[in-house]
Amino acid sequence: MLVIRKLLAHERGELSDHLLRMDEEDRRLRFGHAVSPERILAYATAIRWPQTWIVGAFVDGVLRGVAELRGGKRPGDRTAELSVTVERAYQDDGLATRLLETALLIARNRGFESLFLLCLPENVKMQHIARKFGDRMSFQDGDVELRIRSPQPDALSFFAEAFGDAVALWQTALTWPAAPPTRELPQAT
Numbered sequence: 001m002l003v004i005r006k007l008l009a010h011e012r013g014e015l016s017d018h019l020l021r022m023d024e025e026d027r028r029l030r031f032g033h034a035v036s037p038e039r040i041l042a043y044a045t046a047i048r049w050p051q052t053w054i055v056g057a058f059v060d061g062v063l064r065g066v067a068e069l070r071g072g073k074r075p076g077d078r079t080a081e082l083s084v085t086v087e088r089a090y091q092d093d094g095l096a097t098r099l100l101e102t103a104l105l106i107a108r109n110r111g112f113e114s115l116f117l118l119c120l121p122e123n124v125k126m127q128h129i130a131r132k133f134g135d136r137m138s139f140q141d142g143d144v145e146l147r148i149r150s151p152q153p154d155a156l157s158f159f160a161e162a163f164g165d166a167v168a169l170w171q172t173a174l175t176w177p178a179a180p181p182t183r184e185l186p187q188a189t
């Protein structure tokens with residue numbers, strides 16, 4: 001079963017396991033350069049949860065994809081950064097698109113007005129996906145910056161997020177294992 005839901009701070013281990021299961025090339029595409037397993041662990045530990053929302057795609061209880069929405073350090077910042085990853089075996093099935101849709105809804109309801117996503121120029125797949133949500137693209141220090149304007153929140157957008165949270169809670173309760181799942185070890189790099 002596929003469950004799309006927000007991650008909680010105590011689930012940083014699931015996030016790092018997911019990033020460690022990504023192959024080297026996909027990790028390079030995500031971070032813009034090669035990243036060691038130690039850097040991944042440090043990255044997951046350093047997440048500023050009050051300013052960060054992470055939407056996860058859990059397939060049969062294992063986190064296989066995430067969209068991260070990171071707000072600025074200054075309170076009142078109206079711009080946020082997006083990033084997205086999906087493990088290779090789960091790609092091309094619409095997961096990144098669904099994760100980004102949910103992250104955009106969260107951004108809208110938190111009052112962000114402008115979102116950006118950085119990717120490498122050769123990442124044409126990401127550019128294709130981002131064009132579904134926005135069409136402003138520029139080059140910045142060797143990266144491609146994709147800009148997405150976020151509309152004002154309204155009653156419907158708040159309802160849509162609350163409804164999504166409730167559905168995810170219900171799905172999680174339905175699939176809650178009698179015994180905790182054994183954690184899948186990340187692939188050796």
Ligand SMILES: CC(C)(COP(=O)(O)OP(=O)(O)OC[C@H]1O[C@@H](n2cnc3c(N)ncnc32)[C@H](O)[C@@H]1OP(=O)(O)O)[C@@H](O)C(=O)NCCC(=O)NCCS
Pocket residue numbers: 025026027029030082083084085086087090091092093094095096097098117118119123124125126128129
């Ligand atoms: C980019 C990434 C998140 C996409 O995940 P995904 O779940 O496969 O994406 P989706 O299935 O939602 O969408 C794939 C789309 O790209 C299209 N696509 C696939 N390969 C493509 C290519 N080589 N060039 C252009 N478009 C391509 C698919 O046709 C599909 O488009 P459609 O929805 O219009 O049919 C995933 O490949 C990944 O994790 N890459 C490594 C990390 C990364 O690059 N992150 C982006 C920078 S933050």
